[in-house]
Amino acid sequence: MSTTITIDELAKTPRPVRVVVDAMGGDFAPLNEVQGAFRALEGLGTDVEIVLVGREPDIRKHLANAPDRIKILHTLDIVGMEDEPSSIVKHRKESSLYVGLDLVKQGHADAFVSSGNTGGVMATATMVLGRIPGVSRPTIGSFFPTMTGRPTLLVDVGANVGSKARFLHDFAVMGSVYTELMQGIASPTVGLLNVGEEESKGTDVAKETHMLLKSSPVNFYGNVEGRDILKGTVDIVVCDGFEGNIVLKFAESILGFLKHRFRSFANKGLLQKLLIGAFRPVLKRVLSGMDYQEYGGVPLLGVNGVVIIGHGSGSPLAISNMILKADEMVRKEVNGAIQRKLTIEPVSKGQQ
Amino acid sequence: MSTTITIDELAKTPRPVRVVVDAMGGDFAPLNEVQGAFRALEGLGTDVEIVLVGREPDIRKHLANAPDRIKILHTLDIVGMEDEPSSIVKHRKESSLYVGLDLVKQGHADAFVSSGNTGGVMATATMVLGRIPGVSRPTIGSFFPTMTGRPTLLVDVGANVGSKARFLHDFAVMGSVYTELMQGIASPTVGLLNVGEEESKGTDVAKETHMLLKSSPVNFYGNVEGRDILKGTVDIVVCDGFEGNIVLKFAESILGFLKHRFRSFANKGLLQKLLIGAFRPVLKRVLSGMDYQEYGGVPLLGVNGVVIIGHGSGSPLAISNMILKADEMVRKEVNGAIQRKLTIEPVSKGQQ
CATH class of the missing domain: 3.40.718.10 (Isopropylmalate Dehydrogenase)
Structure with a gap:
């Protein structure tokens, strides 16, 4: 009792x-x-x-x-x-x-x-x-389904708006430690969300973060673009919470948008209604990965x-x-591992 | 000849x-x-x-x-x-x-x-x-399909990265003029892409832009979130080209992601292949609005x-x-209308 x-x-x-x-x-x-x-x-x-x-x-x-x-x-x-x-x-x-x-x-x-x-x-x-x-700053990430079948962690998705390069660097390190220990992926890849692959692309903060990540303990892939999230190009996509939150909420709205589209089609006539009805289980299964609620909770890292x-x-x-x-x-002492990564190989004070 | x-x-x-x-x-x-x-x-x-x-x-x-x-x-x-x-x-x-x-x-x-x-x-x-x-700055927008059936113009989608509030204000005005004259929508609504509805939300630039738009000649709805794009909450969504480009490229990747999902399902067996095959025309029709190439070109405003x-x-x-x-x-003299809107009711110098 x-x-x-x-x-x-x-x-x-x-x-x-x-x-x-x-x-x-x-x-x-x-x-x-x-x-x-x-x-x-x-x-x-x-x-x-x-x-x-x-x-x-x-x-x-x-x-x-x-x-x-x-x-x-x-x-x-x-x-x-x-x-x-x-x-x-x-x-x-x-x-x-x-x-x-x-x-x-x-x-x-x-x-x-x-x-x-x-x-x-x-x-x-x-x-x-x-x-x-x-x-420097705690963060929240969110998992996205990808074409590879392995989810991508987008971090930050809204805990921090207007992040400095040092914050983004820490999101990358924390995301890496979490992915390595909790998903069992050795040396997970990290991409910096940007508007182009070249390191000269993006805002001043993006450029500075790119340089920081190049010399950080994470397995830095380089810049990635919006399309790389669902493609699964990297295991962790790092960004400020401003764009991260916008992308997450956009992504969360896709399922509703698609349902609306299928419903509109079904409402065109009886044949259409029957077709969509017959196909419903398939749709449900195929679209299931896009239901962001299914991922349960996310850690506040x-x-x-x-x-x-x-x-x-x-x-x-x-x-x-x-x-x-x-x-x-x-049990996996994720927080201890984060502390070791961020204090043993700290970014030099000048870059903070 | x-x-x-x-x-x-x-x-x-x-x-x-x-x-x-x-x-x-x-x-x-x-x-x-x-x-x-x-x-x-x-x-x-x-x-x-x-x-x-x-x-x-x-x-x-x-x-x-x-x-x-x-x-x-x-x-x-x-x-x-x-x-x-x-x-x-x-x-x-x-x-x-x-x-x-x-x-x-x-x-x-x-x-x-x-x-x-x-x-x-x-x-x-x-x-x-x-x-x-x-x-202040020319811009490029892109049209998104919405649940209302009326497309939403997201502007800017990559022409300007790290925009000042005054630039975003001008994107809003240009997007409004274009939507009014070219889509025939009287007094189209403008939303500012942000991480919450309250005007205190977002980056410093977002907050400043919110204030500018409140006193601008556009029909300002207020802040909107990532989910409002496909929902069609407003006719024009204004943002910096950094997040605009990320959202656009993310959106462009959805169709490929869905095709991949349906293909994976079809590859599970003969029955699945037949099911998907029978449903292909419906899928094509329902998903057609998500093919961003169908929208043809976009104006450099x-x-x-x-x-x-x-x-x-x-x-x-x-x-x-x-x-x-x-x-x-x-013929519709869009550029003349933009000039009138931005020179007759200019933002005061102090806010530039």
Whole structure:
């Protein structure tokens, strides 16, 4: 039977790997969070514990017969989509978001998973946990399907707007470490998103980043263009969050656009409707890789703790995947590897 | 019978509307250019003349039985894809590109159409023709299909990288004038491509542009996001050429990505192959709007003369469409309208 626990009790109990879930985060919270936690247990080692942080009565409603490895930590306050990201640390200390992150900060847990307000999670995580030594700016990436079948990580997709070259350099290093350890790709290739292949192309920041990456510890392929993302030319595509966010949102809109097109065709007549109906399973299968929600959550790389952020409308499966990913990141010591890469071979001060 | 003519003769003959075609521009030049010119004649008024500029012997090969309204102006030199855009004006004065643009500059012709080296056409046109008074930077846009069925113009898509707010303001004005006159949309809406709706979002340039557009003569909708392009939220989406080019090339790669997906599915077995085969005509029809080559050429807005630039692999139909569009831009006096908008209601000097 799942127990309710206090922070003091958590601090005192022997320390398994502990993944904190913001039970009040997503659009269907806490239902999907609870179901996701249940589902995750099947894939986790028995030495892993899940802590659901949020309103106990709401959580309990969905938590009949939960095993003891799922704990509840009661909090009253909930951060919503309308909350100003920068003000949460100051004014929402009773929220599931703040309390959950603070458990990681205090060493009572190892990882934090949330499908809540992305900007809010990002800002609060950065302020509560701080940065990994050597990291100029934490970042969020997103996976894109490619023609090679191997996804490409686009980083940054909106955490940082107007990045300096040094920030982009760090995104490249963090993306490489993550891809190497989590996807198992040795020496993954990194491309710099630009408007042409020549190193003289692009904005001043792009040119400076190109030079930095040439002498960095990553496997730098050179500049890539917009078309190289879906082509899968490289494993990691680095860019500022301004264009990264624009490209991600454009990409996320393609599926809806195609569905609209097929629907318009089906509405032309009975024959057309039957044709599209017969073909629906094929379409679903072929287009499935373009549903960006299927990728579950993405890591907030560079903060001093493991944090996975998911889509607000994430399914129980998505939340379960986020929990599994969080556990894997803890075990593979991704953050330690990032720190080593960025402090052992630091960029010279003059280039910062 | 089509005649070869000299610049002096062109200057002396009575002045119909004259569209110059860079006959050596595209990948299939001069064949597609000649066939495109033929095709265009059907849609043009009898007061329009087409001048094919390029190597006469090569052009003549494809020009049996051409009417007198197609003239040939012989030039020896050809600008290729490897030519440095900025050096063409200095070193390639005998090229079809330079000679053709100079005809417009000298007032012997009204418009210039080319499927050659885009950067080369852009740079040479800007240097030879100069800017329309009031225009800070010429720009190139591209049309995107949308869910509303009405295309959206994304501007700039690569002519300017690292644009100032004033440049983006001018792109918005030029895009509006073009959309109003050429697409017949009264008071078209303009969105600023950004990472969120709030005016505080984005880079410093984005924020400054937002303020400029609020007090500009365009019908400013506010910020739009990547997803709004295919949604068709606004008629014109304004952005710097850095992200515009990245989004355009990403968008251009979607069709190939989808074809690859459907092909992979077909290769799974005979049943799958038959299914895809049966569905091919539907797919072709539904996806047709995503073939960016179908849109033919795009105008280089802001140079002092009508210039239409096309894809290197443009078909005769595409080239014919470019010629018709050039003629229409001349008749509708798009450049005069741009000049009026940018000089009558100029942005105050302090904001430039």
